[in-house]
Amino acid sequence: MQSHLVAALDIGGTKIAGALVDDSGRILVRAQRPTPAREDGETVMRAVEAVLAELAASPLWAGAGAVGIGSAGPVDASAGTVSPVNVPGWRGYPLVERVRRATGGLPVELVGDGVAMTAAEHWQGAARGYDNALCMVVSTGVGGGLVLGGRLHTGPTGNAGHIGHISVDLDGDPCPCGGRGCVERIASGPNIARRALENGWRPGPDGDTTAAAVAAAARAGDPVATASFERAARALAAGIAATATLVEIDVAVIGGGVAGAGEVLFAPLRRFIRDYATLSFVQRLTVAPALTGTDAGLLGAAAAATPAARGRAPVTFSG
Template sequence: MRSPSGDLVAALDIGGTKIAGALVDSGGARLRTARRRTPAEKDAAAVAGAVAEVLDELRGAPEWPRVRAAGIGSAGPVDASRGTVSPVNIPGWRDFPLVDEVRRLIGGHPVVLVGDGVAMTAAEHWQGAARGWANALCMVVSTGVGGGLVLDGRLHSGPTGNAGHIGHISVDLDGDACPCGSRGCVERIASGPNIARRALDAGWRPGPDGDATAAGVAAAARAGDPLALASFDRAARALAAGIAATAALVEIGVAVVGGGVAGAGDVLLAPLRRHLRDYAALSFTADVEVVPAMLGSDAGLVGAAAAAAEQVGMWDRRRTS
């Protein structure tokens, strides 16, 4: 399948468990893919070696000569202004010069780095649930809570590639300490591990399958367990407060919710929409729509490609109405 423009982006999606790569065309198709396990328990050189293996596999594809840029969506923190990454879940990488390393491996093409939440946002705006919206917040609710912004029809990644990181908006001034150093963050309340922790602390116990994760709590909530429902309701309130705060600052029209925890469906989304009516009370925030993400596990690679293409001026895409 040949892209209309012919130009491709080499995309990387880097997380604590896997490093994925793809050659992505201007229609969002992944023409070639490669994947390696992230050796997160090893040193910086070993993790960089896994990235090199992914890129080497892509470079062997016959389509490689059509690559004009590379896009990276990485677990954070990232610092696009310096081209470095320090993912919490990859201890061996601290201020690792990922952009320089990738540029060296791919022969000097432009390299664009964004956080994984921003990459998901770029993907959903290009081809998913935020398509056609000029102003949107997209978020990933999973092991952590991340996000990104579209403003005036363009991805707004900020100077360091982290803009829209809703997970570290404080919504509980006297809440639990967050590993980021703040207190009462959305992530500390709404992430999967914290949903499970709160349910267990309240007395909830897993069913016969022993699943003590947020997925197990979601299953219990669907069955009507009051402690499981209460934990998801608390998470939904935190997300609603964060969305309302974002809407008050930048007047978004839609909030797209993705990630593993969002797989709970209406167990999360129904109370989220209900609480948002209470928090988003101003006239210019009251009509924010909450919708589920559409792209799932494809979002990281598609979004990394979209972010790179937008920044370097490839693929004259019209993504908003």
């Protein structure tokens, strides 16, 4: 029987993924369901329970000592609740208690999805070896997390580094979070696609209107698609540079579905970083694509729960 396994959950606006992960970061069992994001809170919870039930059906489940959750935010790790902007049925939802109940009382650790991705990238990815890093998930939403002084910095409620909801356009569009001109409102996948469509871009014969389709059009030279990605890159650069100036990070790691656009995103992002990160102590800031891919949320959730599984002080994810 495997020992020291962790059940990991990665909860976002599009999918709920689960896995059994060992202490070396190997994913041994997987499960996944679509997120019924527009349904009521209990319907969303039933999807979470279905993922957990599929994991529990594995003979390896007996080796699981804890559950780690990386959830779209904001989260309140101190209260065990979540209020994801893209899942309106969950507001102050007691996710930790519900998952603990569904798993027969296993210890549960909750972090935001950006913090989970940060833990994964600092443990096994592009932020490995850096003592000060910002890691970002740019997908349906935009999340982030910080490593400061070689340690994961989560803040009191687990939301430190939540760069998606800082304003980079004071007169910009209202954001579902209640703010205006947020990084997420400009740089998330749905908003890249929305802006391209509003400015005259039209999808191909397959009718695909996702950010991936906009990226493909930009790669083929479509000026409207290119402009939408450049606007997203500028927003990301402004947010990253502001963060670097505030806390002196050495690297910004970008993951999530939008990062799959490759140089369509990263070429203008690196260019705009030079425009915004102008002070001497941030000019050497590095921007890099994430390495842990679509498993970042699961690996980071597992890393966050490892202390509970082993009954010792939190790990620092310093490699």
